[in-house]
Amino acid sequence: MTAALAPSVPPSPGLAGRTIAELGERARLSDIYGPDGADVYHDLSAGDTGEVRELVRLVRNRPGPVLDLAAGSGRITLPLLALGRSVTALDLSQDMLLLLTDRLAQAPARLRERCSVVHGDMADFRLGTEFTSVVLGTTSVSLLTPGSRTGLYRSVAEHLAPGGRLLVSCLDRGEGPDEAVTEAIGASGIRYRVHDHWPVGADHRTVTIMPAELPQGPVQVCTGRVGVVGAELLTTELTSAGFTVLERHLLTEPGQRHRVTLIEAETTR
């Protein structure tokens, strides 16, 4: 099994790193998908629905069971269940899956009963069943090393039904400085400061999330270091792995810092 999550919290560069240094022992550092970070990630991402709408539109065209890879707290899983599909939600983080399980417990039984939650590694899984759609959203392919991505493509090809589709999103860097600092409001109403440190040409970027207003006492700081997998690289890798790329849907407006592309591919195996 190949774990994409860093075993320890990566150091934050730039302004985020300087802020953490100034906080000293008040900074409570955690991995973005770990026990503390999972709640923050879930809170922040809940309102981000653009990609989910596009994924649901593409899956709707193709009846049959769906595999949601790196499903996390179920931001994509729940809309797929609402489409009336059986969905298998796979993730490496028990903390994220706990959030998903909680959400399923509160969902109507007709949705909950169609969901299988699997603790596993998207780079190496064997589920003993086939899917008409395999979804890997939120540009989470960039959480894997190049070697792990080979395992991902092999595992996906083994689980796609004939004529099935892989829908995978990826991220290219658009305009902007090395470090962008934005303020975002979570579904809970909490305001966060999000640092995205991504110099041009770098092979990874570092995302650091802290409260918008730093409190006097302990300050929770979540950090994730992720690789960079853009549309050209992903297309090349998928082609070498025996996939045919059918469509590339650009999901963001030109001129933005992040260019998200949703790639639709089928296996020629």
Ligand SMILES: C[S@@+](CC[C@H](N)C(=O)[O-])C[C@H]1O[C@@H](n2cnc3c(N)ncnc32)[C@H](O)[C@@H]1O
């Ligand atoms: C950016 S979050 C996306 C979660 C969800 N799809 C969403 O849209 O909110 C990335 C997820 O990938 C998971 N992850 C990281 N490495 C993984 C791996 N090797 N296998 C499965 N899941 C992994 C993390 O635990 C996290 O839940």
